[in-house]
Amino acid sequence: MPLPKINPTTTAAWKKLEAHFSETEQLHMATLFAEDASRVSKMKIEWEDFYLDFSKNRVTHETMELLLELAEEVQLKTAIEAQYNGEHINETEDRAVLHTALRDFDSMKPEVKKGLQQMQDFSEKIISTTYKGYTGKPITDIVNIGIGGSHLGPEMVTEALSFYKNELNVHYISNVDGDHVHEVLKKISPETTLFIVVSKSFTTQETRTNATTVRNWFVEKASEKAISKHFVAVSSNHKAVKKFGITTENIFPMWDWVGGRFSLWSAVGLSICCSIGYKHFEDLLKGAHKMDTHFRTAQFSENMPVVLALLSVWYNNFFKCQTAAIIPYTQYLKKFVDYLQQAVMESNGKCVDRNGDLISYETGMILWGNTGTNAQHAFFQLLHQGTKLVPCDFIAFRESLYGATDHQNKLLANCFAQTEALLQGSGDEAVDSHKYFKGNRPSNTLLIHKVTPESLGKLIALYEHKIFVQGVILNIFSYDQWGVELGKRTAIETLAAIANNEVSAIKNVSTKGLLQKKNEFR
Numbered sequence: 001m002p003l004p005k006i007n008p009t010t011t012a013a014w015k016k017l018e019a020h021f022s023e024t025e026q027l028h029m030a031t032l033f034a035e036d037a038s039r040v041s042k043m044k045i046e047w048e049d050f051y052l053d054f055s056k057n058r059v060t061h062e063t064m065e066l067l068l069e070l071a072e073e074v075q076l077k078t079a080i081e082a083q084y085n086g087e088h089i090n091e092t093e094d095r096a097v098l099h100t101a102l103r104d105f106d107s108m109k110p111e112v113k114k115g116l117q118q119m120q121d122f123s124e125k126i127i128s129t130t131y132k133g134y135t136g137k138p139i140t141d142i143v144n145i146g147i148g149g150s151h152l153g154p155e156m157v158t159e160a161l162s163f164y165k166n167e168l169n170v171h172y173i174s175n176v177d178g179d180h181v182h183e184v185l186k187k188i189s190p191e192t193t194l195f196i197v198v199s200k201s202f203t204t205q206e207t208r209t210n211a212t213t214v215r216n217w218f219v220e221k222a223s224e225k226a227i228s229k230h231f232v233a234v235s236s237n238h239k240a241v242k243k244f245g246i247t248t249e250n251i252f253p254m255w256d257w258v259g260g261r262f263s264l265w266s267a268v269g270l271s272i273c274c275s276i277g278y279k280h281f282e283d284l285l286k287g288a289h290k291m292d293t294h295f296r297t298a299q300f301s302e303n304m305p306v307v308l309a310l311l312s313v314w315y316n317n318f319f320k321c322q323t324a325a326i327i328p329y330t331q332y333l334k335k336f337v338d339y340l341q342q343a344v345m346e347s348n349g350k351c352v353d354r355n356g357d358l359i360s361y362e363t364g365m366i367l368w369g370n371t372g373t374n375a376q377h378a379f380f381q382l383l384h385q386g387t388k389l390v391p392c393d394f395i396a397f398r399e400s401l402y403g404a405t406d407h408q409n410k411l412l413a414n415c416f417a418q419t420e421a422l423l424q425g426s427g428d429e430a431v432d433s434h435k436y437f438k439g440n441r442p443s444n445t446l447l448i449h450k451v452t453p454e455s456l457g458k459l460i461a462l463y464e465h466k467i468f469v470q471g472v473i474l475n476i477f478s479y480d481q482w483g484v485e486l487g488k489r490t491a492i493e494t495l496a497a498i499a500n501n502e503v504s505a506i507k508n509v510s511t512k513g514l515l516q517k518k519n520e521f522r
């Protein structure tokens with residue numbers, strides 16, 4: 001079955017939602033709660049160690065029914081099956097989208113199994129210190145060199161699972177910022193460091209530049225011969241990797257049916273695997289697979305990714321919210337927002353639909369956020385009293401990992417209190433308008449048992465599927481990223497002008513002025 005290509009605004013459900021929105025827009029959630037004692041029991045999903053409470057949203061039961069009708073009308077079920085069945089749903093790149101196959105231990109592709117085995121063997125040798133560097137010393141530091149999908153996922157997961165981490169120090173180099181590269185090099189020794197160059201295409205300017213600088217530094221301190229013990233690559237472009245000087249035995253696989261921002265489950269996650277050990281890495285994958293099964297089999301009204309996606313379409317297209325915030329109440333998820341920004345905005349930041357037509361409705365939302373309670377002391381003022389409506393996802397964990405009960409109680413108290421205050425509001429506008437909170441500000445609360453490799457796998461997969469559902473409903477291709485190409489091409493032309501000091505080669509007068517100014521500072 002090919003991927004459906006239905007303009008959502010032409011559906012009967014969309015038209016009904018428009019009428020329904022004008023009738024319900026002004027309703028206050030506090031009233032909805034007061035009038036319906038069963039609201040929470042009908043607006044929650046309990047699944048494994050996850051509890052999603054979506055009752056604090058500006059929706060009635062009818063809204064949810066209409067949104068579910070929309071999902072049916074755009075043939076979401078067909079789209080899900082098309083993805084899982086490996087159809088080339090990434091049409092503009094003519095590729096299948098099968099990151100779910102990377103974590104399907106029940107029917108695993110032989111090449112995936114082989115890749116995992118290679119990761120296990122390699123990481124175990126590094127962790128057990130049987131693997132030695134060129135002077136016979138064990139590896140103490142890992143440096144992951146990659147950018148975008150070849151960096152954000154691995155770095156986020158490594159940090160999120162630092163409780164499960166071994167002694168290895170893991171560093172990440174991504175930006176083409178030589179100062180940052182040198183700051184990392186200052187911390188490591190060539191004798192005891194393993195460099196993992198991660199690039200699906202192996203053509204990315206940042207990764208190639210950083211890897212070359214690191215390689216030169218290494219050869220200067222060690223030797224060309226020692227490269228084979230200290231550099232490995234993860235890529236689908238073996239030819240380019242070998243040209244760079246990394247031998248076939250040191251290449252870990254990557255496939256064109258795995259998109260960069262969905263690739264942490266493959267050898268792109270080698271730094272994670274080395275940092276937490278293969279067993280934990282496998283648990284991460286198994287958690288994601290559980291969510292894959294939930295997503296594929298649960299009816300839409302009980303399906304976490306589907307419900308979250310539908311709610312976001314509601315806010316984005318009817319309330320016209322431009323942005324949404326993610327607030328995890330654990331410092332372990334500090335990098336989760338950075339990771340999701342790429343996953344969400346690179347996937348759904350599109351203005352052309354699946355038929356190639358310009359879109360007249362809203363697509364990808366701007367995603368932002370930070371960890372609570374830090375975020376409360378930074379931007380919550382705007383969430384509570386600003387002029388913008390920002391739907392928030394609060395992500396909390398019942399237990400802390402070190403058993404710090406007092407802290408955990410306070411974290412959870414703050415999390416729950418914020419969702420309630422945003423909903424309820426307080427004060428009397430007539431008495432003191434500055435201290436008045438109108439409330440009626442929506443949020444989802446996701447309560448998870450605790451941060452484990454498995455629960456993190458579930459959480460990431462939940463958002464991956466949410467992104468796909470949003471794309472299906474909005475009739476866009478979520479798995480390409482043509483929008484990043486123009487900037488890359490322009491940077492290459494600009495670099496030639498900067499490197500050769502050819503101001504005349506720059507077309508735009510503003511850019512020309514910048515280059516002239518740069519030269520004045522020489």
Ligand SMILES: O=P(O)(O)OC[C@H]1O[C@](O)(CO)[C@@H](O)[C@@H]1O
Nearest residue numbers: 148149150199200201204260484
């Ligand atoms: O793994 P690669 O090929 O170096 O690409 C890195 C990243 O660059 C992008 O193409 C965007 O520029 C991402 O989609 C990708 O994750």
